[in-house]
Amino acid sequence: MAKFLYKxxxxxxxxxxxxxxxxxxxxxxxxxKIALTEDIGSLNRMYHGEINADIxxxxxxxxxxxINPEIIQHTTGETAWNLGNDGSNFEQQELTLExxxxxxxxxxxxxxxxxxxxxxxxxLRFKTELFLPYRxxxxxxxxxxxxxxxxxxxxxxxxxxxxxxxxPEILVDYKNIFNRIKNGGNIVEPLKVSxxxxxxxxxxxxINGAQLKKGQVSGQLPQTLPFPSPVIHFxxxxxxxxxxxxxxxxxxxxxxxxxxxxxxxxxxxxxIDEEQRKTAIDFYLQLSRKYxxxxxxxxxxxxxxxxxxxxxxxxxxxxxxxxxxxxREVGQELNQIIKSNK
Amino acid sequence: xxxxxxYFAIFLGITIVLYFSTPYRFRWFILLVASCYFYMSWGxxxxxxxxxxxxxxxxxxxxxSRDPLPEKRKIYLIMGLVIxxxxxxxxxxxxxxxxxxxxxxFRLNFPQALFHPNIPPAPIGISFYTxxxxxxxxxxxxxxxKSENQIGKFALFTSFFPLQISGPIERAKNLLPQFxxxxxxxxxxxxxxxxxxxxxxxxxxxxADRLAIYVDQVFNHPTDFKGxxxxxxxxxxxxQLYCDFSGxxxxxxxxxxxxxxxxxxxxxxxYFSSSIQKFWNSWHISLSSWLRDYIFFPLRRRLLRQKGLPxxxxxxxxxxxxxxxxxIWHGANWTFVIWGCLHGNYLAIENQFRPRIDRYxxxxxxxxxxxxxxxxxxxxxxxLVCFGWVFFRANNVSExxxxxxxxxxxxxxxxxxxxxxxxxxxxxxPFIFNGGLNQGxxxxxxxxxxxxxxxxxxxxxxxxxxxxxxxxxILRWGFYVLATFGIVLMSVDVSTRNxxxxxx
Numbered sequence: 010m011a012k013f014l015y016k017x018x019x020x021x022x023x024x025x026x027x028x029x030x031x032x033x034x035x036x037x038x039x040x041x042k043i044a045l046t047e048d049i050g051s052l053n054r055m056y057h058g059e060i061n062a063d064i065x066x067x068x069x070x071x072x073x074x075x076i077n078p079e080i081i082q083h084t085t086g087e088t089a090w091n092l093g094n095d096g097s098n099f100e101q102q103e104l105t106l107e108x109x110x111x112x113x114x115x116x117x118x119x120x121x122x123x124x125x126x127x128x129x130x131x132x133l134r135f136k137t138e139l140f141l142p143y144r145x146x147x148x149x150x151x152x153x154x155x156x157x158x159x160x161x162x163x164x165x166x167x168x169x170x171x172x173x174x175x176x177p178e179i180l181v182d183y184k185n186i187f188n189r190i191k192n193g194g195n196i197v198e199p200l201k202v203s204x205x206x207x208x209x210x211x212x213x214x215x216i217n218g219a220q221l222k223k224g225q226v227s228g229q230l231p232q233t234l235p236f237p238s239p240v241i242h243f244x245x246x247x248x249x250x251x252x253x254x255x256x257x258x259x260x261x262x263x264x265x266x267x268x269x270x271x272x273x274x275x276x277x278x279x280x281i282d283e284e285q286r287k288t289a290i291d292f293y294l295q296l297s298r299k300y301x302x303x304x305x306x307x308x309x310x311x312x313x314x315x316x317x318x319x320x321x322x323x324x325x326x327x328x329x330x331x332x333x334x335x336x337r338e339v340g341q342e343l344n345q346i347i348k349s350n351k
Numbered sequence: 352x353x354x355x356x357x358y359f360a361i362f363l364g365i366t367i368v369l370y371f372s373t374p375y376r377f378r379w380f381i382l383l384v385a386s387c388y389f390y391m392s393w394g395x396x397x398x399x400x401x402x403x404x405x406x407x408x409x410x411x412x413x414x415x416s417r418d419p420l421p422e423k424r425k426i427y428l429i430m431g432l433v434i435x436x437x438x439x440x441x442x443x444x445x446x447x448x449x450x451x452x453x454x455x456x457f458r459l460n461f462p463q464a465l466f467h468p469n470i471p472p473a474p475i476g477i478s479f480y481t482x483x484x485x486x487x488x489x490x491x492x493x494x495x496x497k498s499e500n501q502i503g504k505f506a507l508f509t510s511f512f513p514l515q516i517s518g519p520i521e522r523a524k525n526l527l528p529q530f531x532x533x534x535x536x537x538x539x540x541x542x543x544x545x546x547x548x549x550x551x552x553x554x555x556x557x558x559a560d561r562l563a564i565y566v567d568q569v570f571n572h573p574t575d576f577k578g579x580x581x582x583x584x585x586x587x588x589x590x591q592l593y594c595d596f597s598g599x600x601x602x603x604x605x606x607x608x609x610x611x612x613x614x615x616x617x618x619x620x621x622y623f624s625s626s627i628q629k630f631w632n633s634w635h636i637s638l639s640s641w642l643r644d645y646i647f648f649p650l651r652r653r654l655l656r657q658k659g660l661p662x663x664x665x666x667x668x669x670x671x672x673x674x675x676x677x678x679i680w681h682g683a684n685w686t687f688v689i690w691g692c693l694h695g696n697y698l699a700i701e702n703q704f705r706p707r708i709d710r711y712x713x714x715x716x717x718x719x720x721x722x723x724x725x726x727x728x729x730x731x732x733x734x735l736v737c738f739g740w741v742f743f744r745a746n747n748v749s750e751x752x753x754x755x756x757x758x759x760x761x762x763x764x765x766x767x768x769x770x771x772x773x774x775x776x777x778x779x780x781p782f783i784f785n786g787g788l789n790q791g792x793x794x795x796x797x798x799x800x801x802x803x804x805x806x807x808x809x810x811x812x813x814x815x816x817x818x819x820x821x822x823x824x825i826l827r828w829g830f831y832v833l834a835t836f837g838i839v840l841m842s843v844d845v846s847t848r849n850x851x852x853x854x855x
């Protein structure tokens with residue numbers, strides 16, 4: 010048996026070496042892609058302390074596509090920036106806020122997306138590449154993936170598995186990899202030391218970090234949804250664990266003297282489960298009552314938006330018309346909140 | 352402790368080292384301790400239940416074996432059967448039975464439900480070890496098996512950790528002697544076991560869990576899907592279930608092999624079966640052979656002995672009743688009852704008509720006709736099995752019929768226009784939806800199924816293990832590393848989904 014154990018040990022060592030190489034390759038391949046596409050330079054601006062806005066929005070695509078900072082600026086009279094990120098989850102938003110405060114002046118108000126997906130821990134590993142910018146200097150980011158000792162051991166052994174959802178992107182993105190090899194591995198410098206990237210992608214409309222996809226601007230709902238999508242169900246079984254996370258955020262905001270606004274974005278009628286929606290609303294209302302300067306805005310059943318197909322791009326994303334209308338509504342509410350805190 | 356988790360890998364490694372480092376006569380004790388730990392890892396609540404069950408069963412089986420009077424032995428046997436079946440009925444069927452009684456009472460104008468049983472979750476693997484112990488008692492009663500003298504080994508027979516969750520349902524004559532005659536560590540066994548575990552994990556977390564994403568969406572939202580997406584979900588479920596359960600079996604058999612134990616094979620390429628009977632000879636073999644030996648044959652023998660019974664009763668009743676029991680064993684839901692009845696009917700009709708048709712085609716001079724007949728029968732069997740799986744997977748009977756009705760709305764013009772326009776995106780659009788698989792994963796799922804079927808076909812013709820073992824070391828090790836990363840990087844997620852048969 011000693012021979013067998015010895016071979017197993019050698020095999021494990023080989024696995025760890027291969028994993029380290031693979032992991033480095035994935036990171037090396039994905040990082041420039043993130044810098045180029047994910048936030049259209051917003052994170053780079055943030056790391057260079059060039060945002061310094063009074064109102065900053067953090068959230069997923071339902072923030073990046075729904076909030077037009079120009080309208081918010083116009084309505085509130087304060088500078089606004091949208092740091093919403095496609096596929097981003099609560100943990101990533103929290104890390105972005107922490108880093109934002111390190112490099113920029115403290116904003117007057119921080120708006121955080123707080124919907125059903127923020128309460129679903131299974132979405133933690135959705136779009137793991139969004140954690141890439143933090144991987145270098147934040148042990149918290151990596152710890153997010155380890156909920157038990159065996160999982161920690163697993164991720165230590167197979168750290169490359171963190172990138173598994175992005176492997177198709179790496180494979181497809183051969184041009185990027187080829188260019189990097191051609192340029193001695195440096196097409197884009199590491200995020201924190203790079204110059205500000207100004208990426209003009211033709212399929213995006215950029216307004217203070219907002220990422221309005223062109224398709225969203227002109228999209229007509231019936232064209233994008235020829236088949237009805239089913240009601241989205243979320244895993245709310247670990248809501249108490251999420252409560253702790255939100256508590257930490259609120260304490261952090263309180264300590265830093267931030268006004269924190271939690272925003273439940275609108276969903277098209279019937280898109281989310283009604284019982285789950287009610288559970289989430291109760292959860293956020295109770296949380297917001299616990300602390301001073303914490304507000305909760307519920308747009309989950311916005312009567313202006315949820316009944317009209319004209320405002321939607323798909324079941325959970327507004328089109329440009331809807332986004333502008335929604336931004337006006339949010340702007341007015343934020344205006345009230347800022348005034349009441351003066 | 353999920354069998355496909357890293358936790359289990361560590362647990363198994365420690366158990367193997369401890370097992371082979373212990374003197375022969377105490378090895379069973381190491382396994383018993385490991386089995387207790389494994390059982391308690393699912394929740395410590397039921398350890399007293401299973402201990403009590405072991406003590407009672409040990410005593411009763413000893414009495415059946417010892418008592419010279421046939422009447423007394425029969426009484427002990429009946430006692431044993433009742434004691435084993437009662438908890439099964441209590442944990443699995445009480446809620447279902449109370450609902451049915453309530454339904455009847457409601458129709459008789461009783462305004463409120465009378466029964467509100469609050470049943471705790473069933474102990475892990477209760478359905479499996481109950482059948483194992485019943486078989487043990489029946490074998491002792493018939494004189495095919497001697498009762499085990501050592502309570503520790505009997506406890507291990509009931510709770511052997513690889514078998515705890517979902518079998519295979521082992522026979523005492525195969526397993527008990529192995530506990531008394533432990534083998535030395537065997538390098539070839541360990542290597543074979545590891546490879547088998549890896550193959551099982553691949554089937555579970557790469558194929559089954561990926562297919563489950565699509566299947567769950569369609570079967571949980573039956574009103575939202577029509578036509579081909581429903582058909583695809585049914586085919587996907589067929590392979591999800593197969594990869595899930597056979598993957599579990601591969602892990603179990605591989606783990607046991609590493610410890611030097613040979614367990615019963617549970618699958619033998621079932622979807623290549625050319626008849627329903629052959630399907631049941633190669634699907635969940637340990638259950639189907641149990642049903643055959645302890646229900647089908649005794650029932651058939653009894654009916655044949657009864658004079659005056661119509662021929663059709665003798666022919667149709669045994670498969671129908673056997674498969675009905677099989678359905679009910681799987682769970683307390685009318686969907687399983689219908690699924691069981693369906694298979695019972697398949698078998699009964701097949702037994703009646705199939706032999707004559709087979710003889711006709713087997714004697715055909717043109718070999719191509721025979722081959723085509725065989726292929727068409729394999730396809731037909733697969734379709735019939737898939738039809739049954741709709742009831743097996745659906746949440747309730749009305750949803751099963753709804754899904755079957757939705758298949759009819761094929762929307763052929765839409766797909767034809769997509770093909771005509773060579774527009775793959777348009778063609779695939781109905782199959783891509785919120786919470787389902789993206790285009791890449793959908794195509795990967797189909798490729799994985801094709802890969803699986805090819806491996807099965809190949810392994811039925813050549814000894815893949817032998818070919819693989821003859822490769823140069825560097826190639827083999829290279830393959831091991833590649834396969835490990837293949838599993839890790841292609842898996843849907845780590846230890847998130849339970850095995851389907853866990854619920855039974």
